Amino acid sequence: MSLAPNLTEMVCAVGAADCLVGRSAVCDYPPDEVKNVPVVGNFGAPFLERLLAVEPTLVLEVDLADQAVAGRLQELGIVRQRIVCNSLDDIPRAIEEVGLAVRHETDAKRLADSFRAKLRSLQTSQPPEATRPTVFLDIWPDPLMTAGRPSFVAELVRLAGGRNVADEIDRDYVQVSAEWAISKDPEVILCLNDSPSAQAPLAAYRQRPGWGSVRAVRTGRVYGGFDTKVLLKPGPRLLGNVALLRTALLKPGTDTAPEPPPPPQGGP
Numbered sequence: 001m002s003l004a005p006n007l008t009e010m011v012c013a014v015g016a017a018d019c020l021v022g023r024s025a026v027c028d029y030p031p032d033e034v035k036n037v038p039v040v041g042n043f044g045a046p047f048l049e050r051l052l053a054v055e056p057t058l059v060l061e062v063d064l065a066d067q068a069v070a071g072r073l074q075e076l077g078i079v080r081q082r083i084v085c086n087s088l089d090d091i092p093r094a095i096e097e098v099g100l101a102v103r104h105e106t107d108a109k110r111l112a113d114s115f116r117a118k119l120r121s122l123q124t125s126q127p128p129e130a131t132r133p134t135v136f137l138d139i140w141p142d143p144l145m146t147a148g149r150p151s152f153v154a155e156l157v158r159l160a161g162g163r164n165v166a167d168e169i170d171r172d173y174v175q176v177s178a179e180w181a182i183s184k185d186p187e188v189i190l191c192l193n194d195s196p197s198a199q200a201p202l203a204a205y206r207q208r209p210g211w212g213s214v215r216a217v218r219t220g221r222v223y224g225g226f227d228t229k230v231l232l233k234p235g236p237r238l239l240g241n242v243a244l245l246r247t248a249l250l251k252p253g254t255d256t257a258p259e260p261p262p263p264p265q266g267g268p
Helices: 005-013 048-053 067-076 090-101 105-124 152-160 178-183 201-207 238-250
Strands: 039-042 058-061 079-082 134-138 144-147 173-175 188-191
Touching: 005 058, 005 090, 039 048, 048 067, 058 090, 067 079, 090 105, 105 238, 134 144, 134 152, 144 178, 152 238, 188 201, 188 238
Parallel strands: 058 079, 134 188
Antiparallel strands: 144 173
């Protein structure tokens, strides 16, 4: 059973979807493989009765919030495995841990090695420092949340060619004041959330007091409409967003996310 969407995706990606007997309400990918798996609760917060009804032998989680549930699992001898995914380097390790847990080590190693190879390629092809715009990451608009230096989202932005204005903050995600963000005068704003304002972010920012003087707003470099179910999930598909972010960061345009690159063409 998996209580985190990135771990559920990893279980399926290593070929072990048939092992899943339960999932959280936000574990929705891949849809065809998880749609018939019973929902046992919310992210990191299962309902004990539902959990026990599916009779898991292993619970994969990133942060089990309810310690009463944790204690009950221990009493029943149900194994809990906490898998950390806070950074890009954590992701291939997590894939291998999941593969070991569900006895699909070979497939997991292949997927993890592919992720590492793609990460190395992106690291060696990063845009030069002189071309990097400063970026504010709008993780949530009210209260205003952003991503600090340790977060995998900030790592993605660095890979894509940006300089996160919140890299001075040594926390993954943090609430900040509008005054603080405005004082950073970012050249680009990325709205990485599913709020209504993220669908027309430039118009929304122009209406917010004080933001009209910010370079990103003045030049129209405020972008939204990203697939946050991929971009904010530390899973196997995460690096596929780097090209999209590079387009937004390095090529001024409209206030919506650039079109994703076309899928690779098959051979002759």
